[in-house]
Amino acid sequence: MHQIKLTTPSGNTEISVGENLSAGLKTLVPTPVLLVDEHVLCEHQDSFDSFQSISIPSGERYKNMHTVENIYRELVNLEIDRSSMIVGVGGGLATDVAGFVASTYLRGISFGFISSTLLGQVDASIGGKNGVNLDGYKNIIGNIRQPSFVWCDLSLLKTLARKEYISGIAEVIKYGAIWDVEFLKYIKDHMTGLLNLDLKVLEHVVTVSAQIKVEVVQKDERESDLRRILNFGHTIGHAIEREKKVMHGQAVSVGMVMAAQLSHNLGLLPASDVDIIQNLLKAAGLPFELELDPEVIFQNIRKDKKKSGEHIHFVLLDGLGKTLIKSISLSELKPMIDDLC
Numbered sequence: 001m002h003q004i005k006l007t008t009p010s011g012n013t014e015i016s017v018g019e020n021l022s023a024g025l026k027t028l029v030p031t032p033v034l035l036v037d038e039h040v041l042c043e044h045q046d047s048f049d050s051f052q053s054i055s056i057p058s059g060e061r062y063k064n065m066h067t068v069e070n071i072y073r074e075l076v077n078l079e080i081d082r083s084s085m086i087v088g089v090g091g092g093l094a095t096d097v098a099g100f101v102a103s104t105y106l107r108g109i110s111f112g113f114i115s116s117t118l119l120g121q122v123d124a125s126i127g128g129k130n131g132v133n134l135d136g137y138k139n140i141i142g143n144i145r146q147p148s149f150v151w152c153d154l155s156l157l158k159t160l161a162r163k164e165y166i167s168g169i170a171e172v173i174k175y176g177a178i179w180d181v182e183f184l185k186y187i188k189d190h191m192t193g194l195l196n197l198d199l200k201v202l203e204h205v206v207t208v209s210a211q212i213k214v215e216v217v218q219k220d221e222r223e224s225d226l227r228r229i230l231n232f233g234h235t236i237g238h239a240i241e242r243e244k245k246v247m248h249g250q251a252v253s254v255g256m257v258m259a260a261q262l263s264h265n266l267g268l269l270p271a272s273d274v275d276i277i278q279n280l281l282k283a284a285g286l287p288f289e290l291e292l293d294p295e296v297i298f299q300n301i302r303k304d305k306k307k308s309g310e311h312i313h314f315v316l317l318d319g320l321g322k323t324l325i326k327s328i329s330l331s332e333l334k335p336m337i338d339d340l341c
Ligand SMILES: NC(=O)c1ccc[n+]([C@@H]2O[C@H](COP(=O)([O-])OP(=O)(O)OC[C@H]3O[C@@H](n4cnc5c(N)ncnc54)[C@H](O)[C@@H]3O)[C@@H](O)[C@H]2O)c1
Pocket: 037, 038, 039, 040, 043, 058, 059, 060, 063, 090, 091, 092, 093, 094, 096, 116, 117, 118, 119, 120, 123, 124, 125, 126, 127, 128, 129, 130, 138, 139, 156, 157, 158, 159, 160, 161, 164
């Protein structure tokens, strides 16, 4: 088992990565109430059945205030008070919802997460962003509060749908691309093990990814600057996600190739490094190109921009493992997108 500490102004988290961690829940004090993703509850009854638990419906359309309200009511009915601890169990959706509920119920009670998806373990469960969607706007209601622990239980990944698992690999490759060339090489050399859920490989990959996210969040919890680098591939990725029926990781995969290509076009990244990223994504079974309408992609980026201010902070690669955030105006971006599509 590996452990990592996250220390921020809004709280500290002990992150553990290993096998069968859920078994340790029994020794957790005080008695926890679990907020569990419905599929995880169904697939892992033995691990979670003996606890008081509330099911979180699966699917982005249920990630809203209605679900949050229902959970508050169940907590009241169960007479959960400040001496209790809430444990969110599931992927990014369940931990985002559980973190929001726990940090607002009774003005906030202590909470932790057991993360059950690859994306959750390397990304969503770490960093303290909790929240829900409203009227199609993703994660627009929320807060930043750190859970006291995050357990990345690798054993839970065995029941995760294959496409969800592969989607998570896109975020893993992202960490290598933006932060750590050695890690990128490790992923390349151990891709077969990673795809086969080899525990040794998985433990290393989840630990290093979590460590990178921790380093970035510790330096910039509130996304004023550095934390933006985690959005590599996401500006275009989100625009693709709005348009095409593809999963987050698939959209980000194409978004990363396009951002790498743009970095090359701007003279920052050699073509051979664009190929390295592209080949790695391909080896993972992720898409590296899609038929895209440049006008639609541009309009989608514009809609996202409405939420974030005047300029787009585009994350580019200034060589592999290094990033450069370029502030790009819409008029500058349009021909770039035309070119990339
Ligand atoms: N807070 C953050 O910093 C942050 C970062 C990235 C993403 N997110 C959020 O994370 C969410 C996406 O997370 P995700 O990709 O983990 O998806 P998810 O939580 O929706 O889970 C994907 C699917 O897998 C199922 N599932 C989860 N674990 C399973 C397991 N072990 N076995 C079988 N089925 C399992 C779920 O029921 C669901 O159907 C989005 O809502 C996104 O906004 C948050």
